[in-house]
Amino acid sequence: MELSDRKLQILKAIIDDYIDTGVPVGSRTLSKKPGFEFSSATIRNEMADLEELGYLDQPHTSAGRTPSDMAYRLYVDRLMHIDRITKDEAMFIRNYFNMRINEVDEVLESAAKALSDVTKHISMVIAPQLDDVKLKRIQLVKITPTKAMLILVTDNGLVQDQMITIPVAVDARQMEMLSNMLTDMVQNVSLKKAEEVIRTTGAESILEHKAVMDEVLDAININREKKELVYGGAQNIFNYPEYKDIGKAQHFLQILETKDMLYQVLSNATDLEFSIHIGRENQYEDFKDMSIVTATYKVGGKKIGSFGVIGPTRMDYARVLSVLNYVGMSLSDILSCLLETDQNK
Amino acid sequence: MELSDRKLQILKAIIDDYIDTGVPVGSRTLSKKPGFEFSSATIRNEMADLEELGYLDQPHTSAGRTPSDMAYRLYVDRLMHIDRITKDEAMFIRNYFNMRINEVDEVLESAAKALSDVTKHISMVIAPQLDDVKLKRIQLVKITPTKAMLILVTDNGLVQDQMITIPVAVDARQMEMLSNMLTDMVQNVSLKKAEEVIRTTGAESILEHKAVMDEVLDAININREKKELVYGGAQNIFNYPEYKDIGKAQHFLQILETKDMLYQVLSNATDLEFSIHIGRENQYEDFKDMSIVTATYKVGGKKIGSFGVIGPTRMDYARVLSVLNYVGMSLSDILSCLLETDQNK
DNA sequence: AATTAGCACTCGCTTTTGAAGAGTGCTAAC
């Protein structure tokens, strides 16, 4: 059954009001809004219908109505209106990135901080996902007699490094040779497939330096599996009346600190431009009264990581989306600029 | 005026009880403790004295007494008894470090997690302080035509790296030469003095590669000033009845997230074996009803970083100290093992 | 047939009240 225009109008007004105030909305409140021609009784009837259809909840008999997950879903799909963020806000966000930033990690932290400060929700950002990124170069640098640094350079300019232990004596020249050999093998191969390619195409050279190669392959795998995530604005949890219960808040902070769930959520969202999960749409029971909105950032035109905010279902989706959009653009710009000066020249 | 033995005994009993229960201690409670010969009335008189002397506070007329900062100070200086942690606890802590750990950062995170899980307080760890550490080597590695990686190796095995932009064309051979030159100059020079030494002793070679050198010196300074700190167990704030007030808790989490204050506190404590700051002994007003206990960790026998916990003044100092002691040893072991395999061989 | 005014009713929230309990300080006796 399709909702009548009036029902939609009322539903939208309820959601807008509830997002704004956080207080269950009563019929009288609505009827006094400018542009509302109907009496409170009419609205009450419509509200009763909407409740029956599953769009509204009533915390208790004598309270106003609150939107259900279903209502928010309808809202984000059809009712809400997204404005572009204001110039001032754009400036404000840009400022978070304007400091001297040299490392990818710092960019991510800045983004998380910007997001949480601007949206007043908890923000999260994952580091670039490397699995599908193609390698450009592998370099081994001898640091001490038994340690070397392994440097992986990807074709979008990301540089990852890691210390490895060299179990047998290898001099600097040999290491240079190994580097060149490895680079030849993995050119344009994704990190995911690097091990396989090295093991097959480089079979004989591996045997020669087996001990070192094993360390290198180990290190590559560790890098692949590295799960890096930053979050920000944890203290915003206190803005959510849902979490005024200390026990719940504590539990939630625990979840944040573990990071595992957030990581799952974000890594599942790496290919979609935007994603919105409302309440029980989330895969985790713990997020059943939270909404998660995510977006992706790009480096070199390729979606490579995602970020988002998590907050109560009562969230200003329109605003969050516009902020996410802008932060995504900024993030992509900054990273591309940080990493790809060569290509730009 | 020196406190009588009986006063000390009573004070200690009050503190022990208060640390244990968190409830203001009354005279009757004390008089019923085994080993207490005096009546509640006697204890009341002594308590009144102790209050006048500033060792006890009374939240309100008809409540028991709570220890003052001064009392805790006396307690940690003279009254408390530190037990070594149990074998089980030691195992438990060691487990946090037993996973595959490859990077200094991960060790710090593990330590923070161990500390907060075991003490149920908020923990914090700063990364090794490099200012006074002597350099062993500087290596430049060309990554792309315009980017290079600068690697700093210190004589205790720490490796720091950073990307720098190369403004003019420099080929790999020249870069190797520069690396050797820089290494010669800064051998055994502390990071703090590296810039000065390079500028004076390397005057003519600098001119030759001024643009590159400027980038290198910049990077060294950024590394010197890098403030890295991890904290853990933020959700333990909810265990502190002092912070059951949401607003206070929020404010405190904000302070944590900023990290500046924690960093100050820890970096001031890098040379002392242990330090205990109780309540108003802390330099920051925000910590006026918290205690901060810190310890240091070593690499290669040299104190190089510190860590600690922050919690309510009502803290089990004896236990916290023994845990800190053990974590400090573990941390020093692991880091030394991670970094200095050469020296050990 | 749709809308609205009116009204009794529900239920959460806040304030009030009162009782219980823990602890004190003081006095007088030991």
Added chain:
DNA sequence: GTTAGCACTCTTCAAAAGCGAGTGCTAATT
């Protein structure tokens, strides 16, 4: 110097009362 006894203070908890926002239903109105 120590202790028993007692009146007094102050918090805490729970129940009770009152308030007010909001509802659903009915009957009147358009």
